[in-house]
Amino acid sequence: MQKNAIKIFSPATIANVSCGFDVIGMALERPVDEIILRKSSHSGIRILNIHGARLSTRPDKNVVGVVLYTMLNQLPNIKYGLEVEIFKNIQPGSGIGSSAASAAGAAVGANLLLGDRFTTTELVKIAMEGERFASGIAHADNVAPAIMGGFTLVRSYHPLDLVELHVPKNLWATVLHPKIEIKTSEAREILKKKVLMSDAIKQWGNVGALIAGLYQENYELISRSLEDVIVEPVRSILIPSFYKLKMECKKAGALGGSISGSGPSVFMLSCGKAKAQYVAKCMDEIYAKLGIDYTIYVSPINSQGIQWEWITE
Amino acid sequence: MQKNAIKIFSPATIANVSCGFDVIGMALERPVDEIILRKSSHSGIRILNIHGARLSTRPDKNVVGVVLYTMLNQLPNIKYGLEVEIFKNIQPGSGIGSSAASAAGAAVGANLLLGDRFTTTELVKIAMEGERFASGIAHADNVAPAIMGGFTLVRSYHPLDLVELHVPKNLWATVLHPKIEIKTSEAREILKKKVLMSDAIKQWGNVGALIAGLYQENYELISRSLEDVIVEPVRSILIPSFYKLKMECKKAGALGGSISGSGPSVFMLSCGKAKAQYVAKCMDEIYAKLGIDYTIYVSPINSQGIQWEWITE
Incomplete structure (x- = not known):
């Protein structure tokens, strides 16, 4: 050939x-x-x-x-x-x-x-x-x-x-893409140049635990570790209804999630396809009311x- | 009984x-x-x-x-x-x-x-x-x-x-205890309350990689990840000949190491007992010249x- x-x-x-x-x-x-x-x-x-x-x-x-x-x-x-x-x-x-x-x-x-x-x-x-x-x-x-x-x-x-x-076998992602514009450069500019040592320590504790959770295929540990105390609190203001979305998705069974890249997409991780689809339904219900165009993806890793x-x- | x-x-x-x-x-x-x-x-x-x-x-x-x-x-x-x-x-x-x-x-x-x-x-x-x-x-x-x-x-x-x-099978520690006094409270006071975002990112990249290295039993990755850009540069001034010690121990085959706790002890990790013992010899040669009492321990994890x-x- x-x-x-x-x-x-x-x-x-x-x-x-x-x-x-x-x-x-x-x-x-x-x-x-x-x-x-x-x-x-x-x-x-x-x-x-x-x-x-x-x-x-x-x-x-x-x-x-x-x-x-x-x-x-x-x-x-x-x-x-x-x-x-x-x-x-x-x-x-x-x-x-x-x-x-x-x-x-x-x-x-x-x-x-x-x-x-x-x-x-x-x-x-x-x-x-x-x-x-x-x-x-x-x-x-x-x-x-x-x-x-x-x-x-x-x-x-x-x-x-x-x-x-290591990738746990049963990990799925649900992604909501709100059709709004956030420039990477602007998303970067709103970040602070310095962070509190106490926040940085929390962050690297979570990074370490997330990676241990991936290797252990421990979904509860992954869930607890999906916590960003440094960037998400600043950037989430750019995304309509971010915290409502996150809270409702977790109630719907998502392990957790955050902003994808510098936004505007939001991702949630779940254990299994059914939960990831249910999280998509939850995202859909919240965003259908906002009057913003959006797309939702459900995908395995x-x-x-x-x-x-x-x-x- | x-x-x-x-x-x-x-x-x-x-x-x-x-x-x-x-x-x-x-x-x-x-x-x-x-x-x-x-x-x-x-x-x-x-x-x-x-x-x-x-x-x-x-x-x-x-x-x-x-x-x-x-x-x-x-x-x-x-x-x-x-x-x-x-x-x-x-x-x-x-x-x-x-x-x-x-x-x-x-x-x-x-x-x-x-x-x-x-x-x-x-x-x-x-x-x-x-x-x-x-x-x-x-x-x-x-x-x-x-x-x-x-x-x-x-x-x-x-x-x-x-x-x-996870603990890699063949990981050993060599610990040098220089008999000088460093109070935990003082070692804490010299740390800054804020750190550069860029340093914090490096640190959590290293934390993540160190934990991946432990799970992968990848000694080279562990070695590259044993890098502290935030605390060690500040606290190492309290420990006589810290950087010389670290450099010579790595030349002697140590994967890397840092200050143990808030000091004054310094630890080095090595792959295998023989290397850990050789690192002990290296520590001994450097500290024998300093006129400070010290003890060296070699131990598996x-x-x-x-x-x-x-x-x-």
Whole structure:
């Protein structure tokens, strides 16, 4: 089989998993972006089509293009070009890793097409350049789980040190995406530069317990640990009815949750599909009354990360 | 067998395990305090002897006595008294849980003598009153690992939520106790009330990675995660040649380490007994030149916690 074209399935991801602000991310099974990458006899990068979102098809103005340029700059001997078609199912600005899905998908897809030349950590680094283009910050906590699957922890950036965490079998996510705009840069600006030592200690106690809970598959411990005393109290003001939503979802059986990324999406984790669906119903009942458009997703944790199929043409 | 007397073996513990300031503690196999508790026909509490340390034998002025009073106040129907003998092998002020060994040992011993009436968490709470008496703060990160063994995480104090962590098989500790005085209260005062958000994020990334490393038995990950960017830089000034010691121990093969509790002891973790012994040699070479008295301990992690034997008399 000639490996000249590949279709990439790049999942939504949740960064800032509660107490794990800036360090813990996780991958969902849906929604999923699709990216088709083809070798082309024309040199350079061409984005032929973007379906499902209004984004520039100019490669230097598009996350996918930026990532492909970053990769090709490291491979000066590649003689052919790349053509791209993008099917966005993860809405830009949703806070569930839309730019990360594009960036990570482009990195993984191009790497496979170009002969599997990069390690996972290298691919994350390349995809981070897409994040830098999208938000001004080359953060890893969406692209790492998109590429690696499951829960990932970014221990450090210098050097980049990524840790794959254990995923309990029966963990599901329910995600509410209110169709309001929150810019990542603004969500970042409202955070304080300093935090109370006592709050920081609580936070790292919760981070430690959350990770122990994942390894122990102890859902009660996970539930108790899903507590963010530092970022959620500040950012939640940007999300309509956040605390009501959280309280009612927990009453409905959710283990807990928080803001996805820098919002506006809100995620809740549950033990099992039935509870996750019931949490979705609860979210629906609250948001149906608010007069804001919204979408709700129910998904298991995606333990595989990006998937692909070769295209025979 | 009449269960009228018991001998308790209560181990040294290390609190503030590097990045896990105030939340992660661990138990050592040595040194170990011994406490003998006997039922007595005289009502009340009597401390007959304390060997190995100059501490008050007045029960209201001694950690063991305070803990026993705390327990007996919760059991108003106990008709007999308690007699205590204490053999201190863990030096008061060493920073390796001397008061905690007394407090936890008294709680576990009296509970067994009185018919096993308390849960582990209740015993930790009772032992914490001994810590409150000793240092003014009812902290749990020494008494919890003393009672539960291994590595423990204090997720929260209100309510008290203790998490037992996985202990890698081959993890050893080397502890240097420089015979200088650092008061816990003073070591606490030099800490800042606020910390940089960026430092706090690094810290909880390291806490998360350390716990993942323990579960994965990934010694390299444990090594990279033993980094405290918040407390160690401030407190290490109290300990002679701290950074030289740390650097040389890591060169000698230690995974990493930090200040034990609020000092003055310094601990290093290693993979295997031979490396831990080599680290001890390295510590010895550096401290032999300083003109300060010191003791060095080499110990595996104690996964059992407090042990005991009944005494037949």
